[in-house]
Amino acid sequence: MxxxxxxxxxxxxxxxxxxxxxxxxxxxPDVTRQAQLDYWEDSAKGADHKWDIIFGERIPAVQQHLARLLDHPAPEQFVFAQNTHELLYRVMTCFDPQQPLRILTTDGEFHSFSRQLRRLQERPNVEVVRIACEPYQSFPERWQAAVREDCYELVFTSQVFFNSGVVAPPIKDWLHMLSESTLVMVDGYHGCGALPTSLRSVADRVFYLAGSYKYLQAGEGCCFMTVPRNCELRPEYTGWFADFANLEKPQQGEVGYAGDGLRFAGATMDFTALYRLQAVLDWWQRDGxxxxxxxxxxxxxxxxxxxxxxxxxxxxxxxxxxxxxxxxxxxxxxxxxxxxxxxxxxxxxxxxxxxxxxxxxxxxxxxxxxxxxxxxxxxxxxxxxxxx
The missing domain is CATH 3.90.1150.10 (Aspartate Aminotransferase, domain 1)
Structure with a gap:
């Protein structure tokens, strides 16, 4: 074929x-060409109310697609941004900058994360433990030994390492070793759309990051993150999308957040890439x-x-x-x-x-x-x- x-x-x-x-x-793929025009058409049709179309129709449709793709039980927990780094840093701003922050990760993470981490290490309260990916044969044992220490505020690793193609140890093999208070993030960019992936058993525990630039074939500009249900974190880096349903209410007192994945949303962005992603996933579903x-x-x-x-x-x-x-x-x-x-x-x-x-x-x-x-x-x- x-x-x-x-x-x-x-x-x-x-x-x-x-x-x-x-x-x-x-x-x-060719189906993304019409998607470019569809965004233009919806913008013209919606004008001042285009966000009602995007948030009411387009985003839910892509959330449903991605939930099926990743075997995730809660489509509403998918939140979108123009890049994964924006979502990553929004999570990082949930930590109190005055408190110690100990991070476990590897030396094989993508450039933006590695750069951000090196910058954060300039703070006296941030400590980073990096586990070497090589030799790959012994990495699972060395990674689990580090996880067992269970003294981290944040654990960040990849599903597939970007600079080798090697698949990291499955999340389910080590997640149970961490306390519930440890925040866990997985960079799924080289796994999503490439490797069969089920997040069902870890959906309420892990933040999973990916996007459309690579194997989902829709180009730059549409990344996403899954947010555990019942998450009550309050990212300091936040925008008006993060409480979209309450925009008409007085914006006074404590800053409010959506009760689903949107609590990690940002602000105004071009959603053309989300339309392209919907076109790709519609095609996949249509053709089986x-x-x-x-x-x-x-x-x-x-x-x-x-x-x-x-x-x-x-x-x-x-x-x-x-x-x-x-x-x-x-x-x-x-x-x-x-x-x-x-x-x-x-x-x-x-x-x-x-x-x-x-x-x-x-x-x-x-x-x-x-x-x-x-x-x-x-x-x-x-x-x-x-x-x-």
């Missing part, structure tokens, strides 16, 4: 390119596409890709350089670790000249896989190295 017919607008713009960086910038099918398809692509790599017998791009824990339990990109950053950059440049787009993170060269690939596409790798 091929899915390329659903991505013709993007593919026609890059007819000679094998785009192997969807984990970084995913092509948008689910994450398990997508994951199985990508695993088939990865297997063929590695067969081609084996045939190449390249001195640098080979299985010996593959940074992986278990390929049967892996994200949707494969990472090769070379000796130096220069090697990785030079190899990426050679591939780019042959029309193969990858991306580089230091010494690491990443190849991603998507529905708009066919297994036969990877024959193009041979042309890059003049094989045969």
């Amino acid at each position: 091929t899915y390329k017919k659903h991505y013709q607008y993007f593919l026609q713009q890059h007819p000679q390119t094998l785009h192997c960086s969807p984990h970084s910038h995913h092509y948008w 596409i689910n994450v398990a099918q997508v994951h199985a398809y990508v695993q088939q692509l990865q297997a063929r890709f590695l067969q081609v790599i084996d045939e190449l017998e390249h001195p640098l791009l080979n299985r010996g350089a593959l940074l992986a824990d278990r390929l049967d339990h892996h994200g949707h990109f494969l990472t090769f670790e070379l000796d130096t950053p220069a090697q990785a950059a030079e190899l990426a440049a050679v591939l780019r000249q042959a029309g193969i787009e990858t991306d580089v993170r230091g010494r690491r060269l990443r190849f991603g896989f998507a529905l708009y690939h066919d297994a036969s596409d990877y024959e193009q790798l041979k042309k890059a190295f003049v094989v045969g």
